[in-house]
Amino acid sequence: MSFADDPDERRAQAGEYVLGTLDGETLAEFETALAIDADLRAEVGAWQDRLLGLARRAPPLVPPPALWARIATSIGGAEARPASALASATPSPPSAATPTSTPPAPIFAPASAPTPTRPPAAPRWWQRLGFWQGASAVAALAVLALATLLVLRPPAVEAPHYLALLQAPGGAEVGWVVEARAGGSLRLVPLAPALGGTPLPAGRALQFWTKPEGAAGPTSLGLVAAGTALTLPVSGLPALGERQLFEITLEPVGGSTLGRPTGPVLYVGRAVRL
Amino acid sequence: MPITASFDHETALVACARGDAQAFRDLYDHEGRFLLGVAIRIVRQREAAEDVLHDAFVQIWQKAASFDARLGSGRGWIYTVVRHAALNHLRRTQREISTEDGALEVLLDAAVPVDASDDLDTGSLERCLGLLDEPRRRSIVHAYVDGYNHAQIAARMQAPLGTVKSWIRRGLLSLRECLS
Numbered sequence: 001m002s003f004a005d006d007p008d009e010r011r012a013q014a015g016e017y018v019l020g021t022l023d024g025e026t027l028a029e030f031e032t033a034l035a036i037d038a039d040l041r042a043e044v045g046a047w048q049d050r051l052l053g054l055a056r057r058a059p060p061l062v063p064p065p066a067l068w069a070r071i072a073t074s075i076g077g078a079e080a081r082p083a084s085a086l087a088s089a090t091p092s093p094p095s096a097a098t099p100t101s102t103p104p105a106p107i108f109a110p111a112s113a114p115t116p117t118r119p120p121a122a123p124r125w126w127q128r129l130g131f132w133q134g135a136s137a138v139a140a141l142a143v144l145a146l147a148t149l150l151v152l153r154p155p156a157v158e159a160p161h162y163l164a165l166l167q168a169p170g171g172a173e174v175g176w177v178v179e180a181r182a183g184g185s186l187r188l189v190p191l192a193p194a195l196g197g198t199p200l201p202a203g204r205a206l207q208f209w210t211k212p213e214g215a216a217g218p219t220s221l222g223l224v225a226a227g228t229a230l231t232l233p234v235s236g237l238p239a240l241g242e243r244q245l246f247e248i249t250l251e252p253v254g255g256s257t258l259g260r261p262t263g264p265v266l267y268v269g270r271a272v273r274l
Numbered sequence: 275m276p277i278t279a280s281f282d283h284e285t286a287l288v289a290c291a292r293g294d295a296q297a298f299r300d301l302y303d304h305e306g307r308f309l310l311g312v313a314i315r316i317v318r319q320r321e322a323a324e325d326v327l328h329d330a331f332v333q334i335w336q337k338a339a340s341f342d343a344r345l346g347s348g349r350g351w352i353y354t355v356v357r358h359a360a361l362n363h364l365r366r367t368q369r370e371i372s373t374e375d376g377a378l379e380v381l382l383d384a385a386v387p388v389d390a391s392d393d394l395d396t397g398s399l400e401r402c403l404g405l406l407d408e409p410r411r412r413s414i415v416h417a418y419v420d421g422y423n424h425a426q427i428a429a430r431m432q433a434p435l436g437t438v439k440s441w442i443r444r445g446l447l448s449l450r451e452c453l454s
Contacts (some may be wrong), residue, residue: 008447015446018354019417020361021424045345048354050453053396054403054418055353058315060307067310067324068302071331075298168340170333175340201292250291250339264293266339 014043018051035174036191159183161274164246166267175267178246180234186221188230188246200226200250207251209261212239223255224248244271280393281305283348290338298335301352309356316360316421322367323360330359349394361421402452410445413438 016022017030034040164178180186188208200206206226211218219238224230234240249256250263281304289297306327313330314323333355341351403411409431416422416430428438 011450012443012446015450016442019414019442019446020357020421021417021442023365023423041342042345045342045350047450048346048350050399050449051418052347052350052353053394053399054415055308055312055357056394056396057415057419058308058311060311061314061323062307063310063324063327067328068299068306070328071302072295072299074328074332075295075335168337170336173340201288204292264291264336264339 010040011043014040015047015051017044018047160240162240162242162244162271163274164244164269164271166246166248166269168267169265176248178269178271180237180240180271182234182240184234186232186234186237186240188221188224188232190227190229203253204250204263205253205255206248206266207255207261207263209245209247209249210237211245212237212241213243213245215239218245218247218260220255220259223251240271242271242273245269246271283352284341284343287334287338287341287348287351288343290335291341298331301334302331305349305352309353312353312356313360315419316357317363322363326360326363327356330356333359357418357421364421398453399449402449405452406445406448407441409433410441410448413441414445414449417442 013022013026013030017027017034022030034044159182161182162178162180165174166176166178167174174191177189177191178186179189206224208221208224208230209218210221215238221232221237222230245268247261247268248266249261250266251261252263256262281300283301286297286301290301309330310323310327313326314320317323317326334352337355341348403414406414412431413427416427420426422430424435424438424442427433427442428435431438433441
């Protein structure tokens with residue numbers, strides 16, 4: 001990044017990011033840097049608090065009761081968290097009710113994302129155009145950056161090689177990277193302070209899942225420790241291919257007892273072939 | 275000033291990450307009216323502001339687990355989610371904001387509204403803003419409160435784009451120093 005070596009430029013850009021005046025390429029570059037630069041995230045966090053008092057220049061306005069009802073419906077009623085993106089393997093039928101679910105997203109194509117079994121009253125996060133547009137733009141840039149690094153290495157093996165960036169739903173933050181080589185091993189590497197940040201809620205664990213494109217359901221790849229890399233033999237996966245879904249969900253200690261994700265999705269992404 | 279228990283946004287977000295719908299409701303009850311005020315100021319339409327608040331709260335619920343208390347306060351994080359949702363709405367709709375509206379200028383300079391349940395301290399920020407040159411202060415306030423981009427601030431303040439960028443950049447760095 002052009003501002004990497006100029007502390008004032010980093011500070012000012014972090015402030016402008018919070019302010020909302022970064023746009024276009026500058027914004028995209030900044031968000032890519034944010035995904036891999038913990039100090040920059042700290043600066044953004046500090047700016048969020050520094051400028052917060054300005055929010056009180058806008059006079060409060062009491063929301064109508066119907067607004068809470070809409071929000072409660074969208075998050076799946078009173079208690080149920082939105083189901084995991086992997087929880088239902090039902091292929092998404094063409095539906096006039098979710099016209100925004102097919103953005104041109106090269107990496108995360110929601111057209112093939114599963115649909116929840118109950119009819120949603122409002123689009124789920126993975127059906128929302130804004131999320132996928134934002135996520136795919138950031139992911140595309142990050143993939144480009146990582147792919148460049150990988151390409152610069154001498155090609156040791158010719159086996160197909162895959163990469164997936166796991167992002168927080170609705171956010172630009174890349175938390176984990178999955179790298180796998182056919183016939184070799186899969187590595188899951190933490191990037192962000194990956195849930196790293198907040199301590200895990202008591203009685204909860206992180207579980208790693210995968211669902212190959214077209215597979216009937218997700219397969220658990222085991223529990224992972226926050227901020228800790230994991231290496232697995234690819235032979236333990238149901239398959240390995242392009243657009244394969246990987247995700248990390250919050251589950252009870254010991255993992256989901258139902259053989260499928262039950263908790264909220266913390267990070268999710270699809271594999272691209274390098 | 276009435277004594278109010280201050281709301282613990284961090285605890286509420288951690289509870290949301292666990293799937294605690296009551297904590298989410300409490301958060302909404304506590305911040306909803308402030309955040310709808312923030313959103314409507316940026317998108318300028320009641321219905322659009324409600325859509326923004328809806329989308330932002332769904333995001334807050336979904337993303338609660340990615341909130342990192344080491345980086346900043348829960349309230350700062352929540353307001354950023356809402357403001358960025360409002361700004362994204364503007365970018366999507368590319369709606370031109372009228373810079374002719376004199377009524378909003380009055381609002382801009384109005385005193386901070388008093389709300390009995392408001393426990394947000396704005397004193398240090400207001401003091402430091404008061405130390406900035408007027409163009410720098412107004413540029414930053416227009417950007418944060420009105421959601422104006424560089425071009426809109428330039429039009430509003432009848433200044434070249436480059437000048438506005440410099441006002442904001444230097445203003446921010448001065449604020450940072452003043453608040454440190």
